[in-house]
Amino acid sequence: MSESLETVYSTTNVMEAEFIKLTLEGEGIRCMLENELQAGLTGVFEVKVDVMSTDVDRARQILKEIRESTETAEDGFEEDASKEE
Numbered sequence: 001m002s003e004s005l006e007t008v009y010s011t012t013n014v015m016e017a018e019f020i021k022l023t024l025e026g027e028g029i030r031c032m033l034e035n036e037l038q039a040g041l042t043g044v045f046e047v048k049v050d051v052m053s054t055d056v057d058r059a060r061q062i063l064k065e066i067r068e069s070t071e072t073a074e075d076g077f078e079e080d081a082s083k084e085e
Contacts (some may be wrong), residue, residue: 005032008059009049017047020063027062029055 009020014036021031034048051059 003052003054005050006053006056007034007048007050008056009063010046012046014047017049020049020066023066024049024051024059024062027058029059029062031059 008024009017011017011020017033017036021033024031029051032050034050035045036047
């Protein structure tokens with residue numbers, strides 16, 4: 001059975017895609033970025049984070065955890081800001 005690459009994340013922000021790639025690689029998932037070399041055209045082209053088809057479910061679970069932790073952090077930031085007023 002041959003494996004194929006599947007896109008698990010896409011963004012127009014190269015830095016965001018790089019962060020996702022590094023996070024997934026830190027969890028042992030090999031990644032590849034498509035369109036990462038935009039040569040000053042950041043925000044114009046979509047950058048895709050691809051993983052092997054066997055890693056798709058695990059990668060999506062990690063992305064879900066990242067999203068949830070980011071939302072929790074943002075909620076905490078908003079609460080802290082309202083206390084300062």
